[in-house]
Amino acid sequence: MTDTTDRAQKPTPAFIGASWIALLLGMGTYFIGLFNAHMQLNEKGYYFTLLVFGLFAAVSLQKSVRDRAEKIPVTNLYxxxxxxxxxISLCLLAIxxxxxxxxxxxxxxxxxxxxAMSLFASVAVQKNVRDLARFKGEEEPEDEAIRSQDPFAQ
Incomplete structure (x- = not known):
């Protein structure tokens, strides 16, 4: 076990529930707004794509930052x-x-x-998923395999 695993704490059910509720509320609010909006379908598609892109980017960034903090290799490029x-997703939404x-x-x-609520909540949900996996010991063998096989390991 690494020392980061020793320090990992299991997220509380209240935090897990609050994170999922925040994500569903944020996305639900956004989607209800899209459904009720009087705009063309291509405009609705633009806003839908921005949300999906933003959610992916937020989770990817959170994972990359946390991997680095836990000494799991992440390239500067990624x-x-x-x-x-x-x-880009934030700028495109603002524009x-x-x-x-x-x-x-x-x-x-x-x-x-x-x-904004969806992006924040997606990071919290991803953190909970990762912490639960680590707490249950599901993530460690995969991480060890990645560390030993990664040609970009630092």
């Missing part, structure tokens, strides 16, 4: 791409909402808050 992807003439200010706010 870490940089994770940061760029998250920033899209700024230029959305058909949306009122309150609708724009709902999208922004739903997006």
């Amino acid at each position: 870490l940089g791409l994770s940061w760029c992807a998250l920033l 899209g909402l700024w230029n959305a003439e058909s949306l009122s200010a309150s609708e724009k706010g709902v999208y922004g808050i739903g997006f």
Whole structure:
């Protein structure tokens, strides 16, 4: 066992539940706004894709940062791409909402808050999933195999 595993604590059921509820509320708010919006289908697709892209980028960045903190190899390129992807998704949402003439200010706010809440909650959910896997001992053999076979190991 590594010393990071020794320090890992099992997330409480309250934190796990709160994280999932926050994720579902954020995504639900965003999707209800999209469903009820009076915009073309291609515009709805744009906002849907931004949410999916943003969620992936946030989870990828969180995993990369945590891997580095736990001395699991992560290339600078991947870490940089994770940061760029998250920033791009945030910028594209801001630009899209700024230029959305058909949306009122309150609708724009709902999208922004739903997006931000979803990104934050996705990071918390991913952290819980990883901590539970580590606590149960499910992740360690895979991590050891990755460390021993990774040609980019530092």
